[in-house]
Amino acid sequence: MPNITLTVNGTQHHLDVEPRWLLADVLREQLNLTGTHLGCEQGVCGACTILLNGRPARSCLTLAVTADGADIVTVEGLAKDGELHPVQEAFWQEHALQCGFCTPGFLMTSVHFLNENPNPTRPEIREALSGNLCRCTGYQHIVNAVERAAETMRKGANHAISQD
Amino acid sequence: MAVHESWIGKALPRVEDRALIQGQGQYVSDIRFDGQWVMALVRSPHAHARITRIDTEAAAALEGVRAVITARDMEAMRRGLPESGPVAPPALAYEEVFYVGEPVAAVLADNRYLAEDGADLVQVHYEPLPVLTSAEQAAKDEVILHPSIGSNVFDAFHITSGDGREALKQADHIIRATLQMGRVSPQPMEPRAIAASYNPVDQTLVVYHATQSVHRAQERIAEITGLDKDHVRVIAPEVGGGFGVKNGSYPEEALVTYLAKHFKRPIKWAGDRFEEFLSTSQEREQTHHVELGLNKDGTIVALVDTYYQDNGAYPGGGAMVSRNTARNLPGPYRIPHMHIDGYTVFTNKVMQRPYRGAGRPQGHYIIERMLDRAADELGLDRVDIRMKNLIRPDEFPHRTGTDSVYDSGDYPADFSDLLELIDVPAFRRRQQEERQKGIRLGLGLSNCVEISAGFGFEGVRLTLMEDGRVMLATGATGQGQGHRTALAQIAADALQLPVERIVVMEGDTARIDKGIGTFGSRTIIMAGNAATMASEGLVAKAKEMAATLLEAAVDDVVFSEGQFSVQGVPSVSMDWTALAERVAQTGETPLSHEDVFSSGVATYGFGSHAAIVRVDEKTGETRIERYVIVHDTGKVVNPLLANGQVIGGTVQGLGSALYEEMIFNEDGQPLTTSFLDYRLPGATESPDIEIHHRDYPAPGNPAGYKGVGEAGIIPSQAIILSAVEDAFNDRGLKLDFAPVTPARLFQALTREETK
Numbered sequence A: 001m002p003n004i005t006l007t008v009n010g011t012q013h014h015l016d017v018e019p020r021w022l023l024a025d026v027l028r029e030q031l032n033l034t035g036t037h038l039g040c041e042q043g044v045c046g047a048c049t050i051l052l053n054g055r056p057a058r059s060c061l062t063l064a065v066t067a068d069g070a071d072i073v074t075v076e077g078l079a080k081d082g083e084l085h086p087v088q089e090a091f092w093q094e095h096a097l098q099c100g101f102c103t104p105g106f107l108m109t110s111v112h113f114l115n116e117n118p119n120p121t122r123p124e125i126r127e128a129l130s131g132n133l134c135r136c137t138g139y140q141h142i143v144n145a146v147e148r149a150a151e152t153m154r155k156g157a158n159h160a161i162s163q164d
Numbered sequence B: 001m002a003v004h005e006s007w008i009g010k011a012l013p014r015v016e017d018r019a020l021i022q023g024q025g026q027y028v029s030d031i032r033f034d035g036q037w038v039m040a041l042v043r044s045p046h047a048h049a050r051i052t053r054i055d056t057e058a059a060a061a062l063e064g065v066r067a068v069i070t071a072r073d074m075e076a077m078r079r080g081l082p083e084s085g086p087v088a089p090p091a092l093a094y095e096e097v098f099y100v101g102e103p104v105a106a107v108l109a110d111n112r113y114l115a116e117d118g119a120d121l122v123q124v125h126y127e128p129l130p131v132l133t134s135a136e137q138a139a140k141d142e143v144i145l146h147p148s149i150g151s152n153v154f155d156a157f158h159i160t161s162g163d164g165r166e167a168l169k170q171a172d173h174i175i176r177a178t179l180q181m182g183r184v185s186p187q188p189m190e191p192r193a194i195a196a197s198y199n200p201v202d203q204t205l206v207v208y209h210a211t212q213s214v215h216r217a218q219e220r221i222a223e224i225t226g227l228d229k230d231h232v233r234v235i236a237p238e239v240g241g242g243f244g245v246k247n248g249s250y251p252e253e254a255l256v257t258y259l260a261k262h263f264k265r266p267i268k269w270a271g272d273r274f275e276e277f278l279s280t281s282q283e284r285e286q287t288h289h290v291e292l293g294l295n296k297d298g299t300i301v302a303l304v305d306t307y308y309q310d311n312g313a314y315p316g317g318g319a320m321v322s323r324n325t326a327r328n329l330p331g332p333y334r335i336p337h338m339h340i341d342g343y344t345v346f347t348n349k350v351m352q353r354p355y356r357g358a359g360r361p362q363g364h365y366i367i368e369r370m371l372d373r374a375a376d377e378l379g380l381d382r383v384d385i386r387m388k389n390l391i392r393p394d395e396f397p398h399r400t401g402t403d404s405v406y407d408s409g410d411y412p413a414d415f416s417d418l419l420e421l422i423d424v425p426a427f428r429r430r431q432q433e434e435r436q437k438g439i440r441l442g443l444g445l446s447n448c449v450e451i452s453a454g455f456g457f458e459g460v461r462l463t464l465m466e467d468g469r470v471m472l473a474t475g476a477t478g479q480g481q482g483h484r485t486a487l488a489q490i491a492a493d494a495l496q497l498p499v500e501r502i503v504v505m506e507g508d509t510a511r512i513d514k515g516i517g518t519f520g521s522r523t524i525i526m527a528g529n530a531a532t533m534a535s536e537g538l539v540a541k542a543k544e545m546a547a548t549l550l551e552a553a554v555d556d557v558v559f560s561e562g563q564f565s566v567q568g569v570p571s572v573s574m575d576w577t578a579l580a581e582r583v584a585q586t587g588e589t590p591l592s593h594e595d596v597f598s599s600g601v602a603t604y605g606f607g608s609h610a611a612i613v614r615v616d617e618k619t620g621e622t623r624i625e626r627y628v629i630v631h632d633t634g635k636v637v638n639p640l641l642a643n644g645q646v647i648g649g650t651v652q653g654l655g656s657a658l659y660e661e662m663i664f665n666e667d668g669q670p671l672t673t674s675f676l677d678y679r680l681p682g683a684t685e686s687p688d689i690e691i692h693h694r695d696y697p698a699p700g701n702p703a704g705y706k707g708v709g710e711a712g713i714i715p716s717q718a719i720i721l722s723a724v725e726d727a728f729n730d731r732g733l734k735l736d737f738a739p740v741t742p743a744r745l746f747q748a749l750t751r752e753e754t755k
């Protein structure tokens, strides 16, 4: 069984993984990070989105072995010392989640998007979220949340979430 | 006088969210029992076939596979599932399969990868049988799917009100149409899942279940496993959306729970998206042959409707959907005479079961579309014909003729507000101007009544915990509605406590003995009123205790601003925390009170909706430019959550109006089994919804709550078809099938041209 190294939310792990195991399953079952959800395993819903070397990636379409040496951030890595990331805080305040199943994917996508585009319009936000599906909220409150988070982040400190 | 602030009515962010936004919410798929086996299923690739042989040796020999189960080897798997109506499906198909996706064998292995490897190695031999894919065809009974009940039509009903069909003769005009709705797959983002662990020592089974009703599941599982009900504990942890389909009996529930007990091993099944498309119940598919009789001025005289519901291979909950369709046919309009014949018919597809709306969208689709037709054919305005027939407030209580008594609101006033917000004359001008430039805009209008609750009960148990907080337990399990926040708000008011002092526990049969569950937008109405009643009971018990502790007569104890004190001696008082401490010191059992709210009175919410669409004639794509709702929510507990429900429901409905349709070929093969073929609305297609409120408390329950979960989805198919037709009103476009996908729109336009 191949041995790989993954840095997940700042912690380095050496793992024996079967070549065919998906990164999502390794995160969920071997590292017990169950915040990354599997909504389709078809690459469409975005629930499994993580940041892989700083970019959003679908962990259901990624074989864990191909991520050897990668730096990964999952939803569990967003809050720092009990303090929520502004995107998390905004999702909460704006009621941007109902069942919460899609939420980790939306959070990861939004965090990355706001780092790239700190001052987006509503249509730009909708475009950025178009790769994530939510069956509960109708998206409106999610868009509100991303708008609010953008504002907080523009005003506030540096919320970079890279590992080094 | 109590001067504490009221929590009811506040737009509080939810208490549930802190865990969910940090990835700490626990869903069934996140549960891992030590030593668990994971289940994968071999499902039928045929819509109708006889099973001639099943070879399991190769699968059983695979390393990591622990067992391969078929109904041939394990007789219990042939038994009909509980709560399944006149034809109960078995846990595993035995001699015959009736739909693509029906489970035929179960493979248990150390992990999902191995279980699927095993499933691939199971060889099932089939002899194909004739396939039924159309309800009207199936109703002819040329091939009978389940001989035990002698006909494919397993539910037929007839409703007559007033003079029924005869009344059509009194009408100046009769408008006739055949209107259809395609099959919708509800698709919550979390697929169905269940995990069970059996303890042979005390013979108890713990089941983690993505279900909408833990207590009903507990009863079914007791029946399946032969255990006493109180040896079965069902917990619904976080549930990732339900919308009706996670309510009721499925083969996987029987398999996981029975096999966990049989093998004395924890067993888990977490379905994937493909299985969700194949095996989770679907809805909406109906064909209506309608006649609407009207007078010259547009007044409705009579409605006659014969319809067929393509129910799939088993009853599921389909008859309820079909009957609820009839109940909703009048919508908010006055229809003096009706005759309705409804037929619910077996075909070789996965079964129907209530999906968000459950007959409400179907009924409204028919009446709203018929009003559009009538207006167009009689040369009346689509607005005027609605205003003329809307029930007025002075007509309440209004008997619909289909078993409802509308009781509150002001439908014409809400509709007028909507028209003003839209500014219809201004829109008409813009529509003409844009049309000159080749841009097609359309306006759709629809009114709807949301009938909620009206049956059964729901209970709430309150317990004063040692630290002075109050635990609220209810059987009304949520799937994202925010009950832990809304019910806390209700109890906080009655107990005069800050909302964060109320801890709501839902979805665990160990915390409360009885419950019905969350569906049909009933929880705030039922559990909400129960929460107030239980709070009053707890206050009464607390007063008695305070009387003893304060050495006063009970009648002299007053409860105000969260303090128990003696009448006239406000300085001698104690709050909930002090009371809890004293109870803890004495070693007595904590103060607790359970109450149940039961009611046969439904609530009737209302909404007026308008949609402005922009249709691209070349691609057939329809975009929503504006969507406005004037809504009667009744008494609102939390406006943030109530609006969330309305917006979420509306957008979900836009899916079934524009994109979502399960397509089956003539062999009964489902062709749309991924999110690539079956398209859900995404962020770019979904509009911002404008909601305006006109809330009238429900007269039928003490607190005045009304349902809100289905409000948004009810008019969606009607309104979008209406709007798209309006965009082509110069060409007399007639749409008779929902959803109006680009392909269907293109066909309809071509049909118009060749006429």
Ligand code: FES
Pocket: A037, A038, A039, A040, A041, A042, A043, A044, A045, A046, A047, A048, A049, A058, A059, A060, A061
């Ligand atoms: S689970 Fe990866 S995209 Fe849906």
Ligand code: FES
Pocket: A096, A097, A098, A099, A100, A101, A102, A103, A133, A134, A135, A136, A137, B189, B240, B241, B480
């Ligand atoms: S909150 Fe349920 S799917 Fe998005």
